[in-house]
Structures are given as C-alpha cells and as structure tokens.
Amino acid sequence: MQPTKLTLALDMMGGDHGPHSTIPAALAAICEFPELNLILCGDEAMLTEQLKLHGVFPHPQLHIRHSTQIVSMADKPSVALRSKRDSSMRVALDLVDKGEVQACVSAGNTGALIAMAHFVLKMLNGVDRPALISALPAVEGNPVYMLDLGATVNCDADTLFQFAVMGAVMAEEVIGISQPKVALLNMGEEEIKGSDQIKRASMLLSDCNDINYIGYIEGNDIFTGKADVIVCDGFVGNVALKTCEGVAKLILRRFESSIKDRVTAQLFGWLIKPFIKNLYQGVNPDHYNGASLIGLRGIVVKSHGNATKDAFLSAIRQAVREVERQVPAKIKDRLEHVLIDKA
Amino acid sequence: MQPTKLTLALDMMGGDHGPHSTIPAALAAICEFPELNLILCGDEAMLTEQLKLHGVFPHPQLHIRHSTQIVSMADKPSVALRSKRDSSMRVALDLVDKGEVQACVSAGNTGALIAMAHFVLKMLNGVDRPALISALPAVEGNPVYMLDLGATVNCDADTLFQFAVMGAVMAEEVIGISQPKVALLNMGEEEIKGSDQIKRASMLLSDCNDINYIGYIEGNDIFTGKADVIVCDGFVGNVALKTCEGVAKLILRRFESSIKDRVTAQLFGWLIKPFIKNLYQGVNPDHYNGASLIGLRGIVVKSHGNATKDAFLSAIRQAVREVERQVPAKIKDRLEHVLIDKA
Numbered sequence: 001m002q003p004t005k006l007t008l009a010l011d012m013m014g015g016d017h018g019p020h021s022t023i024p025a026a027l028a029a030i031c032e033f034p035e036l037n038l039i040l041c042g043d044e045a046m047l048t049e050q051l052k053l054h055g056v057f058p059h060p061q062l063h064i065r066h067s068t069q070i071v072s073m074a075d076k077p078s079v080a081l082r083s084k085r086d087s088s089m090r091v092a093l094d095l096v097d098k099g100e101v102q103a104c105v106s107a108g109n110t111g112a113l114i115a116m117a118h119f120v121l122k123m124l125n126g127v128d129r130p131a132l133i134s135a136l137p138a139v140e141g142n143p144v145y146m147l148d149l150g151a152t153v154n155c156d157a158d159t160l161f162q163f164a165v166m167g168a169v170m171a172e173e174v175i176g177i178s179q180p181k182v183a184l185l186n187m188g189e190e191e192i193k194g195s196d197q198i199k200r201a202s203m204l205l206s207d208c209n210d211i212n213y214i215g216y217i218e219g220n221d222i223f224t225g226k227a228d229v230i231v232c233d234g235f236v237g238n239v240a241l242k243t244c245e246g247v248a249k250l251i252l253r254r255f256e257s258s259i260k261d262r263v264t265a266q267l268f269g270w271l272i273k274p275f276i277k278n279l280y281q282g283v284n285p286d287h288y289n290g291a292s293l294i295g296l297r298g299i300v301v302k303s304h305g306n307a308t309k310d311a312f313l314s315a316i317r318q319a320v321r322e323v324e325r326q327v328p329a330k331i332k333d334r335l336e337h338v339l340i341d342k343a
Numbered sequence: 344m345q346p347t348k349l350t351l352a353l354d355m356m357g358g359d360h361g362p363h364s365t366i367p368a369a370l371a372a373i374c375e376f377p378e379l380n381l382i383l384c385g386d387e388a389m390l391t392e393q394l395k396l397h398g399v400f401p402h403p404q405l406h407i408r409h410s411t412q413i414v415s416m417a418d419k420p421s422v423a424l425r426s427k428r429d430s431s432m433r434v435a436l437d438l439v440d441k442g443e444v445q446a447c448v449s450a451g452n453t454g455a456l457i458a459m460a461h462f463v464l465k466m467l468n469g470v471d472r473p474a475l476i477s478a479l480p481a482v483e484g485n486p487v488y489m490l491d492l493g494a495t496v497n498c499d500a501d502t503l504f505q506f507a508v509m510g511a512v513m514a515e516e517v518i519g520i521s522q523p524k525v526a527l528l529n530m531g532e533e534e535i536k537g538s539d540q541i542k543r544a545s546m547l548l549s550d551c552n553d554i555n556y557i558g559y560i561e562g563n564d565i566f567t568g569k570a571d572v573i574v575c576d577g578f579v580g581n582v583a584l585k586t587c588e589g590v591a592k593l594i595l596r597r598f599e600s601s602i603k604d605r606v607t608a609q610l611f612g613w614l615i616k617p618f619i620k621n622l623y624q625g626v627n628p629d630h631y632n633g634a635s636l637i638g639l640r641g642i643v644v645k646s647h648g649n650a651t652k653d654a655f656l657s658a659i660r661q662a663v664r665e666v667e668r669q670v671p672a673k674i675k676d677r678l679e680h681v682l683i684d685k686a
Contacts, residue, residue: 187581219585223593238530242562
C-alpha cells in the first residue's frame with residue numbers, strides 16, 4: 001500500500017480485550033476522520049471475521065497486515081523484543097519505521113512496547129531516553145502534562161532537562177498553550193530540597209531562556225494548574241499516577257459504602273451513580289487518555305491495557321493530533337535550538 | 344520536675360496555628376488521659392495567658408517550660424539546627440533526650456524537626472537513617488503503614504530493609520496486626536522492575552524469616568489492604584502522599600462543581616455536603632493523622648503544619664500509644680534479632 005496523507009498502524013491484538021475493543025474503536029475512528037487510513041495489525045482471519053460481523057469488510061479506509069504472534073501482558077520486555085518479531089505490536093512499529101504509517105497505537109504490554117519502540121525507532125538526536133507522557137485533569141483550565149510516567153527509571157539531570165523541553169513542546173503543540181509553565185516534581189518547594197539530579201536539572205532549566213521554568217512543585221499541586229508541564233523520573237511518575245488511581249478508587253468505594261449506610265441517600269442513588277462514573281472517568285487519566293511515548297523518531301501512543309473502545313478511540317485521536325502537529329519534528333527542532341543556545 | 348509514669352513534651356508554638364490549636368488539644372488530652380502529664384514548651388507569658396483564658400491555670404497535669412525562640416515554617420533545617428537552640432521545638436526534643444518526658448509532639452517545620460531530632464536523639468543501633476511513618480486509610484480492614492514519607496531522600500537497600508523491619512514493628516505494636524504483610528513500593532509487580540536498590544532490598548527481605556515479605560506493590564494498591572506495611576524511599580513516599588492530597592481535592596472540587604451543574608443535585612446539597620467533609624477527612628491522612636519519626640532513641644510525633652485541635656490531639660494520642668507500647672525499644676530488639684539471624 002502507498003502511504004497516504006494520514007495513515008496509522010493499530011496493534012489490534014494488544015490489551016486485555018484485543019479486537020473486542022480495538023475493532024469498534026477503529027470503526028468509530030474512520031467515521032470521525034474520513035481522510036484517515038488504518039492498517040490493522042494482527043491475525044488476518046480473526047480480524048476479517050470480526051469486520052464481517054460488523055458488516056464493514058472490505059472497507060476502503062481499512063487494511064489488514066497479518067501477523068502471527070501476540071505480545072502478552074505477562075511477556076518480559078527483553079523476551080518480547082527477541083522472540084516476538086512477528087507480533088502485531090512489532091509489525092505496527094515496523095510500519096512506522098518504514099514510513100508506511102505516520103504513527104502507531106497499542107494497548108499492549110507497556111514494558112514490551114517501550115523496549116520495542118526504542119529498538120525499532122531509535123532516539124531523536126539530543127534525546128538520551130524515551131518518556132511516557134500523559135495529559136492529566138486539572139481542577140480548572142487546561143490539562144497538565146506529566147512525564148516520565150514509567151519509561152525511564154533512573155534519570156540524570158540532562159535527561160530531566162530533555163524531558164522538560166519535550167513536555168513543553170507537547171503542551172504547546174497538542175494543547176496549544178503558549179509558553180507553558182514547566183515545573184520539576186519535588187518533595188518541597190524550597191531550593192535545598194530533593195536529590196542531586198533534581199537540583200542540577202533545576203539549575204539547567206533556570207539557565208534556559210527557551211523554557212518557562214517555574215521551579216519545584218509538590219504532589220498536592222499536580223492538579224491545581226500551577227504548572228502546565230510536570231517533570232519527574234519514570235519511577236516517581238509511575239508511582240504518582242498509580243497512586244492517583246488508588247485514591248480515586250478509595251474515595252469512590254467510601255462514597256458508595258457511605259450511601260449504603262444512609263437510608264435517605266440510598267433513595268438518591270439513581271442520581272449519584274452516573275455522577276460517580278463520570279467522576280471516575282474524569283480523574284483516572286490512566287484509563288481515559290492515551291500516553292505518548294516521546295523522544296523517539298516516530299509517534300507511538302499507548303492506550304491503557306484495560307482500554308475500552310472509547311479509551312482506544314481517544315488514543316487514536318491523540319495519535320492523529322500528534323501527526324497533524326508533527327510532534328517529533330518539533331521536539332527535534334526545539335532541542336537543537338535549546339542546545340545551540342546553551343553552547 | 345520528676346518524670347512520672349506518662350509525660351509528654353508538646354511544642355506549643357509550632358504549626359500554622361500555634362497555641363490556638365495546641366492549647367485546646369492539650370486540654371482535651373488531659374481530660375482523655377487522667378494519668379497524663381504535659382510539659383508545654385513555648386512562650387511562658389503567652390501560654391499562661393491562654394490557659395487563664397480557658398480557666399485552667401494552674402493545673403496539676405500541665406507544666407510550662409519557657410522558650411524564647413520559634414522555628415518558623417520557612418526556616419531552613421540547617422539554620423534552625425544551628426541558631427534556634429532555645430526554640431519550643433528544640434526544648435521539647437531536649438526533654439526527651441534528658442529523659443524528663445517519654446515522647447514529644449510537634450506540628451512545626453518538618454525538615455527542622457527531622458534535623459533536630461536526628462541531632463539531639465541520635466539513631467538506634469542498627470538503624471542508619473530516620474523515617475517518617477503514617478497510618479493511611481484502607482478500603483477495608485486495618486489502616487496501612489507507609490514509610491518513609493520524607494525523612495530520607497536517598498535510601499540504599501540496607502536502609503529500605505531497616506525501614507521494613509521498623510514498619511513491621513509499628514504495625515504489630517501500634518495497630519496490633521500479627522505478622523503484618525510487608526511490601527516494597529515499585530513501578531510494577533514483576534521481579535525485573537525498579538531500581539537496583541529496590542531489587543537488592545527485595546532480596547534482603549526475601550531472605551529474612553522474621554518479616555512477612557509479600558513482594559512489590561504498585562501505587563494503585565496502597566489503599567487496598569494488600570499490604571499492611573509499604574516501604575519506599577522518602578522522595579517517593581512524600582510525592583505519593585502529597586499526590587493523594589491533590590487527587591482528593593481534585594475529586595471533591597469536581598464533585599462540588601458537578602452539584603452546582605445539576606439542579607436536582609443542588610436540592611440534595613444539604614445531604615451531600617457533610618458527607619464530603621467526612622470523606623475528605625477520611626482520605627487525607629496527612630491532615631488527620633500524625634506521622635511518627637522512627638529509628639531514633641526516642642519518640643517524636645509530627646502533626647501536620649496546618650493541624651487543627653483535633654489533628655494535634657490525634658498526634659498526642661499516637662505519642663501516648665507509642666510510649667505505652669515502647670516502640671523504640673521494640674524496634675531495637677527486633678533489629679538486633681533480625682541482624683543476628685542474618686549473620
């Protein structure tokens with residue numbers, strides 16, 4: 001197939017639900033974007049059958065690329081990288097590398113996706129390590145970009161600095177915030193707090209005129225809109241994001257059990273239940289937004305492993321937006337500019 | 344004054360509200376514990392005046408120890424340590440050191456309290472660094488102890504191991520859980536995940552028969568009761584705890600604004616508002632429980648800087664419980680036992 005204006009590869013077999021989520025999401029996406037072409041990577045027989053069940057086979061916007069393997073959620077990244085070269089995930093990444101598509105989307109095993117994407121696509125010049133970035137909800141105003149959410153466990157000051165630059169580009173290009181406020185996540189706002197890497201990264205950012213660096217913020221300010229971009233290492237970001245999920249569940253469980261306790265409140269359960277569902281969706285970024293793997297020579301969007309049709313569709317939309325805004329090229333340009341400025 | 348059976352020193356001047364919170368909490372505490380003696384550290388004239396206003400001066404359970412300085416929330420720990428030797432915080436810690444009291448409670452500057460407590464009280468044998476530990480709410484069952492919440496930024500594997508032992512002793516002695524389940528907070532449950540320190544700490548804990556080590560848990564399982572004790576370094580613990588506060592606020596703001604949006608729900612605001620307040624208190628451990636600074640040769644309980652009377656009273660109760668259960672001696676015994684076992 002020739003590359004067209006807007007073509008994405010989808011890993012159809014990834015995630016807990018596989019084609020049961022990814023097929024309906026793909027069908028919704030081609031309705032939403034009439035110019036969009038999708039290359040569906042996975043088991044051809046199964047995908048054909050599913051598409052026929054939906055009454056949409058053949059379809060001019062949909063193309064199947066057969067693959068024989070599936071990366072499971074339990075596969076170790078290193079093993080997946082070595083032994084699953086014909087998996088739907090790997091085939092989708094190879095299509096990005098070959099320029100047949102402009103981006104790929106997967107709900108599969110995060111560790112395997114990071115390892116494969118890093119291996120297949122390689123890093124942009126000036127970027128040492130990839131980062132997972134996601135837009136989190138804020139109390140009011142624009143969402144907040146946070147990175148890294150788990151791609152790179154140990155980050156030195158230079159890596160944190162590069163993450164800050166990449167996060168700023170994402171906030172500018174994808175959300176459209178001019179001069180986004182960039183902060184480092186720390187355990188206090190005072191200059192003396194935190195690890196040596198964070199203190200050094202803070203100095204690098206303070207010296208950089210291209211970044212609107214506002215200093216340190218603490219965990220309780222992640223959602224207040226104080227910063228547009230929040231930078232931390234992958235370990236801290238992953239723990240913080242998953243802790244959010246834990247707190248949201250704790251609050252909603254308590255809410256539900258409290259409703260059971262009160263006879264009066266029980267009467268209004270019909271009113272409160274849909275609200276709870278919306279609330280949970282609104283504050284659970286891990287489930288309802290895709291995370292982008294950035295710093296690579298190509299666009300890779302990761303949907304949650306437990307992604308529903310809506311979540312996978314939202315990840316496809318995000319990939320479309322990043323293609324339209326040419327995010328990797330913008331990151332590359334900005335990094336070159338910043339590094340020349342520093343030199 | 345001679346030491347009596349149960350005597351605590353209170354830093355009356357610490358925290359955002361100073362005597363306005365600490366005096367009412369002290370008065371409630373002596374009613375609750377008739378055998379309790381309190382040494383109130385702070386400005387004598389101010390404390391006397393406040394006690395007279397409450398109609399309880401003199402009182403056989405209350406003793407004032409005058410101090411001329413106050414550690415402010417903005418003071419750098421190193422500066423407070425050098426130049427505030429007659430502060431209410433330092434005087435309270437000195438009383439613990441001299442054996443005139445069995446524990447002290449402060450709502451003051453956390454960093455200064457950690458630095459001063461470390462300097463004045465010194466570490467227990469076998470413990471390299473202090474840890475802040477707090478009991479967090481769980482979805483059901485017992486609360487969960489998490490440490491370190493910010494005392495020690497960088498922890499090597501041995502320090503994490505010692506924290507695990509100390510956390511287990513707290514869960515056994517203070518909550519009364521037999522063989523508490525101990526977990527390391529990590530970015531995945533698989534053995535290959537995480538930093539080198541965490542992997543080594545995991546090996547040390549797996550080899551230790553005295554600890555019921557259950558492996559890694561992720562941030563979304565902090566509140567599920569999967570573990571009774573959760574161990575991490577001070578940076579990660581601090582970010583996780585403060586992120587909880589941020590999420591709780593985000594959810595409740597959204598809840599309130601959603602109520603405004605729905606005319607029907609507005610009618611039931613009177614019903615929901617008190618619930619929100621309770622919910623917030625229940626899920627905001629930072630505000631409603633004291634954190635204990637453990638690993639030292641004395642008991643130090645830290646109440647939140649913004650502590651209300653109830654929060655400070657809860658910190659006093661916690662100090663009483665730790666005195667009764669002789670927590671530092673139990674930690675020392677357990678560590679000796681574990682280290683002999685390892686040798």
